[in-house]
Amino acid sequence: MAFLSGFLLIDAPASALNNARDAQDAQYDNEVGVKLIRVGRESSPYVSAQAFRYWLRDTLSQNPEWLAHTAPVFREAKVAYTDANPIKYWDDDLFGYMRAEGKKASAKDSRADDSGRASATELSGSVTRTSPFRVGTLVSLAPTNVVKDFGVMSRTGPNMQEGDPVPHSHQFYRAVFKGQLSLDLGRAGLFTYTGKSGNQNLDEVRRKQAEDAGLEHVEAQKAYRLSRTERIQRIAPLIRGLGELRGGAKQALHYTDVTPAAVLLVVTKGGNNPLQYVVGAGEEGRPRVNTEALKETIRAWKDTFLSPIYVGWTAGFHDGERDKLRAALEELQAEGVSFVLEHPRTVLHHIADDLSSEAGAGWLA
Structure with a gap:
């Protein structure tokens, strides 16, 4: 199977892109904190993978074609899940799902009261799908100081009540975030029914839909597969969406463009991520390209590369x-390495x- 793997960098010059429920070292009761990883006395801000995936989903929702193939979400008491139908819905295919309807009376009552459930695909058993698209936590390249900004809720005008301004505080930082990415190109559009957790993508109802829709039955893998054209139709917007990423907390006060400042990606024969050590932290936490690591990594792994x-x-x-x-890449061209x-x-x-393209035909095999 082929994987598109690598990483991206997001430049956050003065930002608070992912906030924490409880602020560390808070000085005020209403202080808003940022998510941090602490090692000893040093702190590294991070953006959770869940937040990043939310940014990407929200970005993709601006694409009318993607939005038309986005799964509805249903609720049972305190549980929520998508329709869990990767045949119909692109996000269920590429982002994965887990659906098992509750047997408690409260869950049954919630289903009965949900008028939108008429469009839901029936369920004949639990279905789960691990996500073909994977992303790591975005972590600051280097530890950084977290700044606390003090403010007040105060307005002037004839309609304002008299009284003291209400103080508040929030944290922010200056950082460059790095996050790993991987997309299993072989699993996109391939739906299994093995019974194994994460691989029971289809129940009997969904298998019948796959057969009716004319999906290829890959009996050896206990799977059904969409045509190559349909798979490309789903994967391409996801990849393009990474270049148009939008999102992040505190944008009213710390507007930050979260589109990647840099990406390094390659299609490989396996799910390893050989490029992860090419960029690290240099002086004062700035990004630094490690050219020796790049050369060594490419020479070690180039036999697995399926793309530039x-x-x-x-x-x-x-x-x-x-x-x-x-x-460094131009130097490696003499050894048969191509790049864009x-x-x-x-x-x-x-x-x-x-x-x-012709080269891309092997990626989806």
Whole structure:
């Protein structure tokens, strides 16, 4: 199977992209904190994988074609789940799901009261699907100081009540986040019924739908598979969506463009992520390209590469490191390594387009 793997960098010059329920080292009762990983006395801000996936889902929802194939969500008391039908819904296919209807009276009452449930796919047993799209927690390249900003709720005007301003405080930071990415291209559009947790994608109802829809039956894998054209139709918007990412907390006070400042991706024969050590922290926590790590990694893993190395690096974002990366990749060209270096959005569109190429035919086998 082929995997599109690598990482992205998000530049957060003065931001609070993912807030915590309880602020660490809070000085005020109503202080809003940011999520932090602590090692000793040092703190590294992070953005949870759940938050990142929410940003991506929200970005994709702006695409009318994707939105038309987004699964509805149903609730039972305190439980929520999607329709869990990857044949019909693109997000159920690529982001995974778990659905098992509750047997308690409260759950049955919730189902009975949900008028929108008429559109739900029937369920003949529990179904689960591990996500073909995987993302790691986005963590600051280096520990950083968290700043506390003091403010007040105070307005002037004839309609304001008299009294003292209400103080509040919130935390923010300056950081560059790095997050790992992986998309299992072979599992996108492939739905199994093995009975194993995470792989019981289809129950009897959904298997019947797969047969009626004319999906290929891959009996050896106990699976049904969409056509290559249909799979590309789903995967391409997801890849392009990474280059148009939007989201993040505290945008009214710390507007931050969360589109990737840099991405490094490659299609490989396995799910390993060989590029993860190419960029780390340099002086004062700034991104640093480790050219020796790049060369060693590529020479060790290039026999598994099925594509060029796709590099997206925004001009103006640490241009010296971009130049170092280009020089190292040009040196490796003499050893048969190919690469693409453009703007991150352009590169991600390039990858999506390559899915339909002759070279991309093997990625979805």
